[in-house]
Amino acid sequence: MSTNLKLFFQLIVLLFLFKQNVSEFEFTNIKCICLDEQFSSIEYCLLKSVNRSYKYISLKVNLFKAPVTKVKVNMVLHKRFNGYRPFLYNFTVDACRFLKNPAANPIANYFYGFLTVHTNVNHTCPFNTPIIFDKLSSNFVDHRITHVLPFPEGDYLLETNVYVNEVNRVVLKVYGSLS
């Protein structure tokens, strides 16, 4: 192979690596909305920037009507074009059935995979204790969306509606950007 050709291929490889490195996910906002104060309360719901490379979200939802045994979760991914529009994913799962056998629902399992190491929602129903998502970091999400199942760059919103006994009780909106 000629030297020029070698250099050319090295350049392509470098560009490819560079592209991989600059692709970066960051949380930009989080909103937690309690629709029924008799049922639950949001103790905290926050986005924290420790420094430029360490940002995380945490939230805690207290349950007043435990045990909770009938939960449906609807997740809709939105991407910003002119305003946020539904993008690729809109699915609803019976959370209690899902938690018994996560592998049976690959899409829900992909999203659940963002949370497993950072939550106490790692057991089957019922739920008796506050629901906690602890320090889910941008870097962890970044790794999953750039390596496990790639997404195009842009601004995203993951909206989650939680229904308990068929009533929408809590709405979670997590915003992030992939650049």
Ligand SMILES: *[C@@H]1O[C@H](CO)[C@@H](O)[C@H](O)[C@H]1NC(C)=O
């Ligand atoms: C950011 O904060 C984390 C946690 O305190 C620390 O481990 C990391 O070294 C910090 N990074 C920079 C660039 O300061």
Ligand SMILES: *[C@@H]1O[C@H](CO)[C@@H](O)[C@H](O)[C@H]1NC(C)=O
């Ligand atoms: C998600 O899908 C359901 C069922 O098809 C539909 O009723 C709902 O409007 C969709 N949500 C959004 C935000 O598009």
Ligand SMILES: *[C@@H]1O[C@H](CO)[C@@H](O)[C@H](O)[C@H]1NC(C)=O
């Ligand atoms: C669930 O998470 C809690 C808190 O992080 C942990 O103590 C517990 O061992 C986990 N249980 C399972 C089954 O992974």
